[in-house]
Amino acid sequence: MRNVMAAFVALFALLVPALALGQNSLETVSVEDVADTGDTAWILVSSAFVLMMAMPGLTLFYGGLVRAKGFLAVLVQVGAIASVASVLWIMVGYTLAFGDVAGGWLGSGNAWMLLNLGNVRANTTIPESAFVLFQMCFALITPALMVGAWVDRARFGWVVGFCALWGLIVYAPVAHWVWGGGWLSTKFGTMDFAGGIVVHTTAGISALVVAMLLGKRAGFPKTLMMPHSPSLTMAGAALLWVGWFGFNGGSALAANDDAASAIINTHVAACVAALVWLVIEKFAVGKPTSVGFATGAIAGLATVTPAAGYIAPGAAMLFGALATVVCYPMIQIVKKRLEIDDSLDV
Template sequence: MTAIWATAPLHAQQVFDPAVTDVANSGDTAWILTSSALVLLMTLPGLALFYGGLVRSKNFLSVLIQCMAVAGVCSVLWIIVGYTLAFGGVSHGFLGDGFNLMLNNLGNVREGTTIPESSFVMFQMTFAVITPALMIGAWVERARFGWVIAFSALWLLIVYAPVTHWVWGGGWLSNLGVLDFAGGIVVHTTAGVSALVVAIMLGKRMGWPKTLMLPHSPALTVVGAAMLWVGWFGFNGGSALTATDDASSAIINTHIAASMAAVTWILIEKLKVGKSTAIGVATGAIAGLATITPAAGFVGPGASIIIGAAAAVVCFFAVSLVKNGFKIDDSLDVFAVHGVGGILGSLLLALFIAEGFGGTGYDEGMAFGSQFVAQLIGVGAVAIWSAVATAILGLGISFILPMRVSEDDERDGLDISNHGERAWDLD
């Protein structure tokens, strides 16, 4: 291995252990602040435009409003209680303590890192924003706005924060040896599985699948995907929590996996339907990005190419299986792309982390078999928790705030029925 791959880039709050210091490194701090901006850009406007272009024009504005409202609510909750639940002191390994409520008692430097704890809080907050926002793609065009906000808020505290603590906060999955560099389990598995459950609970859109529901603006979707692609450099590169070759290696792997997945996806389209599409290249890139996320700092570039190709093949057929096989209207393929991609990457990590494949190597006492079992337990436990908690939350909230709009409102479009506005004035 060359020097760039020789140092194991590890998610700092999980296993990075520099000498204890109370003075932040200015270069690392600047990189994490930049990465925070890049990850927030992924939600606003990247994800908003990516999803917004995929819906019909009468629902475009509702997607943008949901993304912004979810970002706002989850940011406030993260400051009040979310951060301490996810990254507070470890006791039983299931939930952080309340020592940092309202961001009280923050240290000058986050323990185990070289950055201010306030910078760490900000960076992790952008993850807490985008994860529930990813689920919006499952319920577009039919979910009631009030239910969306209430569900997203409680989901952050009951699903996302505990899982974050399990994997990244020193919790029980971390102690089992589960690895997740930037969120294949914490972000994509939780959001993907929960999105599938919500799609099943909500039911199909009116007329689906018999009525053709074409994206109203593939151009906006491609623009959104491009923003997500660039923002993902902060998502994965920032997860190194240092401005070193740990970050640059993660970024190289992120870019090459996305590139390979995008090319592979449009090749599959060409072979199956005779045309390569804008939606296809955008979706392929996102599938590659989601799949490389858990492994970005642990594998080499050759493995990233393989992971990108695998992401396109597996996620492409997962889209068809969910829609045509299971007849589930996961409107914008959140589970098939993000959920399946995150799970696939988390499992492939166990193989490609090996030094023989150009990876950083296994931790002491671990080998392929034990690492794969750990990854499988991590994915399984998180998927089950996400599914059960989502079902209970979704149903419980619906007793107060109905999940779905009326048929008339759905027919008119959510822009008018939920918000009294139109995205486009074409008169």
Template sequence: MTKFAPALLLAAIFAAPASAQDVGEIVANDTGDTAWILTSSALVLLMTLPGLALFYGGLVRSKNVLSVALQTGAVAAIVSVLWIVTGYTLAFGDVANGWIGNGRAWMLIELTNVRLGTTIPESTFVLFQMTFAIITPALMIGAWVDRARFSWVVIFCALWSLAVYAPVAHWIWGGGWLASTFGTLDFAGGLVVHTTAGVSALVVAIMMGARQGFPDKPMIPHSPALTMVGAALLWVGWFGFNGGSALAATDDASSAIINTHVAASAAALVWLLIERIGFGKTTMVGWATGAIAGLATITPAAGFISPGASIFFGALAAVVCYGAVLQIRNWGIDDSLDVFAVHGVGGILGTILLGLFLSSALGGTGYAEGMTPLGQLGAQAIGIAVVALWSAVLTAILALGIGIIAPMRVKKKHEIEGLDITSHGERGWHFGD
């Protein structure tokens, strides 16, 4: 039997439950809080599968709808596995130096019964944070639709989740240096999710180059109806995204959800108004894009500001993000589905506005002891600069390195024919026999 001991030991480790505590070490948790975070986890996963797949799928041409959906599903799957293996411990392992988490929770073999500073099991916290790790790289898919090679997408997003997302999550949410040293705030992902994904998407769009025919050839969304359904799922799922970030079923969660809904509503309405004034018509795609811009902008501040302020966040999000969409296109950059203009710019805008509207005089929760409004604005600006620079540099390195073994882009003839058939041998729609 001794020769089988190493194998048996390895099997025991991999088969061990997420919580490695003895019965005598059990700490009571709040079942209501736990139930809410489990529900929020499901809502956030709904944002990616199927929300984001439908949202992006409707915006591309019909010959590429399956490629977008498959990329979304594959990224969700591989990031989930990596999160268990090492992603979680890099992001939320014990703080050793403020830059990256230690290896305590590798393979989730040493989780505590209750996550420090919360009333929920650490396994519940792992699940909730996993859904954030899933959707963040998936957001970038919108920047390279119609032309990216599937193998490159999967490898890039997998490594990006470890090299870009996990460290930034640690710096801000895991007790790392941005939060502990400078006081940078991010309630639910304006920096960790939207700035990282938005900036990285812009870098990849520049490196990969424009789609064949861009910008002269019209590339009209093939199904605004699908986009509307996807946007609605994202909107509803965002209640878990922002409300769940309170990590408890409390007034903070309720306030975050109210702010989320109001900001999305205001942004959607203002975007439609801009379209009506500028083009004489309002569009379904405009409504959906405006709503997402409002959701991205409110995310970093959702639990810190008043509902009245969230109306301003949403309205300004529509104006600024709409302008960003036009400017990116004027520069000739094919960020195909406006990932940077909506998510990146929205997340950055919300992060800056948070520094001002945190003020109790404006209905916010108030500044930390010893922190001034100017100091908080500075902390937010430092966070934006650091996260944007880290995301841009690491993205460029990863994209180029992976491109050596798996080219970033499909062949021209495959792009013209469509990725659904040339890359996957399927069609999104079959009519007739």
């Protein structure tokens, strides 16, 4: 009997998409509603790149920086955060961020559970489903960036619950304000090419606040807490570096000159930032380190993100240099003077 029921269920599952295709085939599709296959392919690949940034890129980068006892905790936290963020994005996150504009603060509920998606996303040449996928990868990696703020101090259930709420009450509204036609973009002309405000600023400020509220780990700052595996950190940084090509290049939402320019600027900013960080370390601690190289590169990548598609390579080099000049002393100030235990320097 179970086999018979399974057969009926399988047959129904096969018929449902066929019926849907049959209904769509009766509709008249205009030229403007046909997606560009090349642009679509690039966005799909970029989405995979951004997911790779979170898993395994971020897990290895953060996992190598923590003490050995916290390694598995970091891995499972990043994975769980990415999973719950993805589910919530499909259910309500996308419509809150990119639903129809209604007042400029939050998107309307027209696209909850991804209902009523268009054939092509407005002002692009890609299917709206591809746009949903790309933006979902942003939504899942952003809260995962904050993991360093609570290493060795927060319970797993609290971490997942906090990040779920954070995605709905912080990330989705800010994404709407800047990218979804909200008040920051319409009233103030705010431009954020790939997430300097939406991703890095929101995660960075939130991580700092959480670290302050949770307090220090036992022994901080007197006890030296060294990274347990710089090799893993380097491997994670390499994956993040490559994935950032999809993060920034994909934000052009097309396979065009803007995407290529964004990737060039992304790469050169990371190169300059990593090299400058090594120079600073040479004078500050006596020798350059692998963790310093990785940290400098990530600082450059994050700093150039909001402008990656708007500037020339020379400006990107300046962004990379300034990233290191600002970030290196700020880490010292936050940890040593303010004694805020932001474990992974988010």
